[in-house]
Amino acid sequence: MGLLAEMLQHFRDFLARLGALTRFFGQVLLQVPSALLRPRLVVEQVYNTGALSLVIIMTCGLFVGMVLGLQGHDLLQRFGSEDALGVGAALSLLKELGPVVTALLFAGRAGTALASELGLMRATDQLSAMEIMAVDPMRRVVVPRFLGGVIAMPLLTAIFIAVALFGVQLVGVQFLGVDQGSFWSQMRGAVELADVNEGLIKGVTFGIACSLIAVFEGYNAEPTAEGVGRATTRTVVISAVVTLVLDYILTALML
Amino acid sequence: MRQSRAIDISTGLFVLLGMTAIVFLVTQITNREFSLRSDSYRLTAQFENIGGLKAGAPVSMSGVTIGRVESIGYDMGQFKAVVTLRIDASYDKIPNDSDASIYTAGLLGGQYVGITPGNSEDAYRDGDTVEFVQDAIVLEKLISKYLFSQAGKDKEAAPAAQE
Numbered sequence: 547m548g549l550l551a552e553m554l555q556h557f558r559d560f561l562a563r564l565g566a567l568t569r570f571f572g573q574v575l576l577q578v579p580s581a582l583l584r585p586r587l588v589v590e591q592v593y594n595t596g597a598l599s600l601v602i603i604m605t606c607g608l609f610v611g612m613v614l615g616l617q618g619h620d621l622l623q624r625f626g627s628e629d630a631l632g633v634g635a636a637l638s639l640l641k642e643l644g645p646v647v648t649a650l651l652f653a654g655r656a657g658t659a660l661a662s663e664l665g666l667m668r669a670t671d672q673l674s675a676m677e678i679m680a681v682d683p684m685r686r687v688v689v690p691r692f693l694g695g696v697i698a699m700p701l702l703t704a705i706f707i708a709v710a711l712f713g714v715q716l717v718g719v720q721f722l723g724v725d726q727g728s729f730w731s732q733m734r735g736a737v738e739l740a741d742v743n744e745g746l747i748k749g750v751t752f753g754i755a756c757s758l759i760a761v762f763e764g765y766n767a768e769p770t771a772e773g774v775g776r777a778t779t780r781t782v783v784i785s786a787v788v789t790l791v792l793d794y795i796l797t798a799l800m801l
Numbered sequence: 802m803r804q805s806r807a808i809d810i811s812t813g814l815f816v817l818l819g820m821t822a823i824v825f826l827v828t829q830i831t832n833r834e835f836s837l838r839s840d841s842y843r844l845t846a847q848f849e850n851i852g853g854l855k856a857g858a859p860v861s862m863s864g865v866t867i868g869r870v871e872s873i874g875y876d877m878g879q880f881k882a883v884v885t886l887r888i889d890a891s892y893d894k895i896p897n898d899s900d901a902s903i904y905t906a907g908l909l910g911g912q913y914v915g916i917t918p919g920n921s922e923d924a925y926r927d928g929d930t931v932e933f934v935q936d937a938i939v940l941e942k943l944i945s946k947y948l949f950s951q952a953g954k955d956k957e958a959a960p961a962a963q964e
Contacts, residue, residue, distance in 0.1 A: 593808045597815035629911050640826070701819025708822040727869050728911045731857035742826050 570762050573684060574692050581689040591694025595656035595757075599702060602655055603648060607706040610647060611713025614638070618714070619722045628724045632733035635714040640741045644707035645748035646793055649756055652699055653785035657760035660691050661781040664764025665774035673765075688765055692757045699753025700746050707745060744800050748793065755792055756785045840890040841868065842927035846901045846914075847881040852937025853912050854903055860886050860914045867892045870914060886914060888925075896921040900933035912937060 581588065618631045667673050667687065676683045718724040760781045767777035851873065860868040868888035876883050888895070898919030905912050919933075 589812050590805075590808060592815070593812040596819075597811045600815060600818070627906075629906055698815075701816060701822070704819055704822035704826060708825050725859055725866065727857050727859045727866070728906065728913070731855045732911045734855075734857070739827065742823075745826075746823070 566766070567758070567762050570765070571758055574689055574758065574761070577682075577685050577689045578693065580685055581693060584690075587686070587690035588693045588697070591690045592697050593694075594659065595652075595691075595695045596698030596702060598659075599652060599655045599698070600705070603651055603702050603706050604709050606647065606651055607709035608713045610643060610706075611635070611639070611710030611715075612717045614643070614710065615714040615717030615722070619718055619724065628718075628722075629728035629732055631714065631718045631724050632729040633736040635718070636711060636733045636737050637741060639707045639710050639714075640737070640745040641748075641797070642793070644710065644745050645703050645752055646789060648699070648703045648706045648749065649752035649789040650786055652695075652702060652753070653756045653760070653782050653789070656695060656698070657756050657781045657785050658778050660695070660757070660760040661764035661767070662774055662778045664688070664691070664761060665767035665777045668765065668767050669769040669771070669774055671769070683765075688761050692761050695757025695760070696750065696753045699756070700749035703745060703749030703752075744796075747800070748796055751792060751796060752789050755788050759785050759788065841887050842890060842893070842925075843871065844886045844888060844901075844925055844929055844931055846884050846886065846931035846934050847876065847879065848884060848903065848934055848936050849881060850936040850939060851882045851884060851912075852903055852905075852939060854884065854914070854937065855911065858911060858913050860888060860916065862892070862895070862916045862918070867916070884914070886931075894924045897923045897925045897929060898933065899925070899931070900935065901931045902935035903937035905938075 614635050615631065618634050619628055622628050622630055622634070664673075664687065667683075673683045673687070676686060715729065719726050719729055763777040763781045763784070767773045854870060854873065856870050856872055858870045859866045860870060868886055871885045871887040874883045874885070875881075884901075886901070895916065896919040898921040900917050900919065902915050902917070903912055904915045916931075925931075
């Protein structure tokens with residue numbers, strides 16, 4: 547009986563949190579137009595979430611692509627069809643690997659930064675101070691951060707995929723000797739515009755989800771050092787789970 | 802002020818890089834021209850059927866890649882596919898009675914043009930047409946040919962058995 551009651555309590559907590567997140571999302575969306583009137587703040591956040599994540603995204607993209615080239619070549623040469631490496635790599639990067647890995651890295655690099663920054667603002671009463679000065683912290687702090695993340699994610703996804711394709715090409719064509727012409731021509735023959743769109747749609751969706759979770763957790767963090775730490779951890783964990791669940795749903799919808 | 806300008810520049814750079822990546826991903830699916838070194842020459846060949854040959858596919862001789870398929874067109878006068886081959890200039894002694902065939906690389910691989918050298922003393926020059934060609938093998942045609950020949954054999958075999 548005790549166990550059941552505890553589970554029920556946890557479930558109720560989960561529902562309350564989900565409800566609060568939804569309400570928060572609505573408030574953020576309502577403020578988006580007024581935040582767009584001050585593009586300066588949004589640009590700063592695109593810099594914080596996007597430009598500062600660039601190095602890690604490109605490094606990881608290169609190595610993901612190089613591993614894909616090695617593994618793909620090893621697998622395909624068993625069937626004597628190494629030339630299909632380009633198609634396989636391009637489709638798997640565009641549809642799955644690109645958006646998902648970018649989102650996970652984004653949550654780890656930019657999401658944590660957003661959550662801890664907002665959490666620290668909460669803990670040091672900066673958010674309350676703004677409210678006292680009649681500055682809406684939602685409009686001034688939260689929404690620009692959210693928008694910055696949403697703008698940065700699809701761009702980061704595209705950069706990740708392009709760099710990874712370069713990595714595949716480097717290993718497959720330069721090191722392992724797949725024919726360059728077949729590599730590219732087969733890729734062009736098989737990849738359609740819809741596949742590129744699928745990757746970008748996933749990038750935008752994951753961007754919305756990860757940014758929202760980061761600002762929500764940070765904004766509602768307990769105003770203690772421990773609370774800020776917990777909000778940061780929760781941001782990464784929830785973002786990763788939500789990204790993978792959303793990925794399944796989006797794939798099922800677009801397949 | 803100076804710092805905010807630096808932020809602007811890096812943000813601009815980031816957005817530019819992202820846009821470039823998107824454009825790269827979108828245009829990579831279209832048939833982009835391959836910029837082969839300029840010292841190359843062109844041959845054309847007419848085929849009844851080119852199967853799944855694509856522009857950019859390799860042209861090979863004894864398995865060595867000597868050029869690329871530059872473009873594929875259709876001749877409405879002769880109802881044939883016109884394939885333009887771009888051969889690297891260092892391979893300039895290909896006999897001008899060599900033949901071009903369309904082969905498939907591996908079981909699932911892409912198709913390519915294979916050149917088998919002939920015996921002529923003269924070499925191909927820029928703009929020449931390959932006269933001896935062999936079409937791509939279409940699997941359905943091969944199967945139907947086999948089936949029909951089997952059916953014919955059965956008919957011949959049936960009366961023989963009755964006698």
